[in-house]
Amino acid sequence: MGGWFAVAFAVPLIILTLISSWQLGVAERFELEGRETLATVSDKYFTESTDSDGDRSVDYYLVLDFVTDRGEEIQINRSVSSGQYNRGQIGSTLPIWYLETEPHRTELRKGEHKSGSRIAQVIGLIFGALTLGFGWYAGRWSVAAVRARRYGTREMAKVTGLKRTNVRVNKKSRCRLTWRESSGREGESMMHKRADVAQFPVGSEVLIYQGIKRAWWVGDVGERPGD
Numbered sequence: 001m002g003g004w005f006a007v008a009f010a011v012p013l014i015i016l017t018l019i020s021s022w023q024l025g026v027a028e029r030f031e032l033e034g035r036e037t038l039a040t041v042s043d044k045y046f047t048e049s050t051d052s053d054g055d056r057s058v059d060y061y062l063v064l065d066f067v068t069d070r071g072e073e074i075q076i077n078r079s080v081s082s083g084q085y086n087r088g089q090i091g092s093t094l095p096i097w098y099l100e101t102e103p104h105r106t107e108l109r110k111g112e113h114k115s116g117s118r119i120a121q122v123i124g125l126i127f128g129a130l131t132l133g134f135g136w137y138a139g140r141w142s143v144a145a146v147r148a149r150r151y152g153t154r155e156m157a158k159v160t161g162l163k164r165t166n167v168r169v170n171k172k173s174r175c176r177l178t179w180r181e182s183s184g185r186e187g188e189s190m191m192h193k194r195a196d197v198a199q200f201p202v203g204s205e206v207l208i209y210q211g212i213k214r215a216w217w218v219g220d221v222g223e224r225p226g227d
Contacts, residue, residue, distance in 0.1 A: 027114035029099055030107060039066035039096040041088045042075070054171075060085035064106075066096055074103045084108070148211030149221040156205045157181045157215065162198065165191055179206060181215060189217040 043063035050056050060082055065075050080088065088094065097107040157179035167174045174191035177200055181187060187208065189197065197219075200206055207218040 033100040039064040148209040148216045152209035
């Protein structure tokens with residue numbers, strides 16, 4: 001469990017760090033060899049896509065033509081915001097910054113890559129803090145679960161129902177199996193797909209292992225070897 005949380009947060013952190021580093025490098029190049037000119041909007045278009053959840057997204061593009069200080073005629077397709085797309089009428093001009101040694105690398109706003117790098121760094125710091133926090137939290141849970149499976153008393157508990165959570169994956173809610181122990185104490189499982197826990201009707205019994213502060217369902221921690 002702890003490993004899953006660590007990977008879930010560490011991977012975005014690594015990606016954000018790489019993006020920030022790349023953008024910072026490009027920003028430094030723009031400071032050294034960035035050139036400003038006017039670009040003409042020669043065309044514009046948008047693309048639509050739908051993800052697996054049915055959510056629709058639209059990407060907007062401007063086709064821009066400009067001439068470098070060396071007389072090179074360049075045409076690029078630039079992804080823009082909906083506002084820039086609406087303002088960018090065909091035949092209109094707008095300022096653009098390009099790299100002298102790589103004119104197809106552009107900025108539509110001076111310092112665009114530097115700002116992007118800063119944003120990625122801030123998000124990276126947030127992810128880093130979350131990674132540490134969740135890693136510590138999940139680590140405690142993992143240790144508690146392993147200890148319960150290894151040393152805890154093995155008991156049967158009576159199922160009292162399913163508890164739907166606010167967590168949704170692919171628009172489907174995650175649920176927890178709830179139970180009452182012989183002592184009268186209430187307990188609940190970790191989050192699962194409804195189909196995975198709905199097979200245990202109210203009144204049926206499930207195997208649990210007693211931990212120090214709570215009991216753990218065998219469906220979460222697995223069977224103890226030898227049981």
